[in-house]
Ligand SMILES: Nc1ncnc2c1ncn2[C@@H]1O[C@H](COP(=O)(O)OP(=O)(O)OP(=O)(O)O)[C@@H](O)[C@H]1O
């Protein structure tokens with residue numbers, strides 16, 4: 071309950087800030103062309119599009135990859151795969167994005183590929199951990215009762231790992247919303263256009279005009295994904311304290 | 315039904331967990347694997363349903379080599395209660411119990427009926443527990459659901475790895491009795507692991523005592539107690555053999571089956587006459603319908619008019635299948651001199667007292683010594 075209060079006050083604050091700045095008269099009379107409501111909405115939309123596309127690719131590659139390396143035959147690959155993803159994320163996001171431009175050229179595609187690479191780790195790591203951390207006794211009981219490998223995966227392993235996988239997706243999405251601010255540097259779009267304009271023209275209010283909606287977007291997406299995560303979690307997997 | 319022939323297990327790390335174990339369990343027999351922690355009980359069991367590959371020797375189920383069968387088919391016809399319980403946390407109690415019936419394609423209604431039946435058998439109210447999740451149950455309740463799940467599809471063979479390990483003593487004794495009662499009716503072939511020697515003596519048709527992967531003695535409980543093959547068995551059985559022997563005798567074998575009794579609405583005078591006539595100082599009180607009501611003692615006779623108004627209401631009773639050890643323990647903990655033996659609907663069947671138990675014990679020891 072208290073969390074909701076904090077969340078809603080924060081959102082109100084961020085959106086209120088954006089509204090206030092955008093409606094300010096003096097900005098419109100400033101030295102550069104100020105950003106209008108139309109600009110903000112447009113940028114938010116492209117921002118969201120970039121994030122969603124990158125995230126969809128990260129999920130459709132990361133989840134199967136994370137699960138595959140838990141399988142008996144492929145266990146040996148777990149260390150290099152998780153390690154590789156870890157290295158990917160230890161490179162600063164700015165560098166990942168910057169590297170893409172010379173390789174794929176300036177444009178949205180570079181931005182999306184960079185965001186995908188950067189968002190991959192939490193998805194892979196949580197998919198792997200979700201399956202790998204299941205109590206082996208549970209899987210053994212299932213085997214002992216004559217479930218096939220497919221049945222164990224479908225009825226036991228996936229449902230048990232799902233909450234952990236969903237957490238990975240949520241973390242990845244929230245991170246990607248932030249990283250996407252930099253996409254504009256390689257020819258992408260999004261709210262980074264506003265924020266970085268503010269940075270380069272030394273206009274703190276313009277910076278806020280881009281940064282506040284970005285933060286709001288991260289909070290809203292995180293919240294929606296958390297609701298989905300709860301929906302998909304069997305009552306048997308929720309901790310007792312959480313239920314009361 | 316189940317035959318192990320020089321079964322050996324060497325784990326990939328080189329641990330020799332089971333060494334040339336040979337034993338045969340007949341149809342409808344309850345065989346207990348007994349032995350200290352790490353002696354290879356679980357390993358032996360897991361080779362029977364092929365959760366572990368065998369390293370040497372053969373296992374036959376109904377005369378067929380189990381390596382020649384389809385794994386999943388084999389396992390669906392062999393109830394398995396794993397030592398760590400291993401309930402599926404994402405499924406309700408009902409769904410857990412219905413696992414194997416569902417795999418076997420039973421219709422929904424029939425599965426549900428079976429789950430209700432099994433929960434009741436385990437002493438858990440289906441209305442209360444059917445839709446609970448494992449994380450909402452106590453350890454003992456989880457374990458009972460684990461046993462119910464193993465019995466799910468009514469398999470002819472049961473493998474149970476310490477199925478009552480996490481259950482409190484009172485419920486445990488009740489479940490043991492209940493289990494033995496069902497076993498008398500359904501006659502499943504059971505391999506049951508425990509390291510509780512009391513449980514083993516009470517439940518087993520035959521006990522396989524293991525030590526460091528080897529089978530030391532495979533014998534009836536009585537022979538294990540009174541004819542230990544070597545020092546290890548003797549030490550494992552322990553010194554209080556006489557007391558453990560009481561686990562071998564059931565109340566029905568020794569009870570006084572027509573104890574002196576009086577109806578609860580008789581006059582006190584009649585009770586006094588009966589005591590004097592039979593030369594005793596107590597009577598069992600029964601109701602008109604033959605149900606057990608309480609006790610009347612010579613010391614209480616002075617007061618009151620009807621037996622009903624002066625009798626002691628002892629609620630502690632037990633049934634004919636109780637082993638003497640537990641009957642004795644009930645009498646000691648409730649301070650009873652006589653323990654009423656009743657049917658399930660509380661009709662009086664007999665009485666045991668200290669004298670009866672002492673006599674049984676003496677006979678048991680003498681018989682063993684003369685053999
Ligand atoms: N996967 C494994 N790899 C190597 N050694 C193992 C493995 N599992 C068990 N062991 C060893 O094999 C021996 C027998 O183990 P097992 O689990 O069969 O014993 P147990 O009689 O069931 O013991 P407990 O009463 O503690 O359950 C032990 O020494 C154990 O350490």
Ligand SMILES: [Mg+2]
Nearest residue numbers: 355356357397
């Ligand atoms: Mg064990």
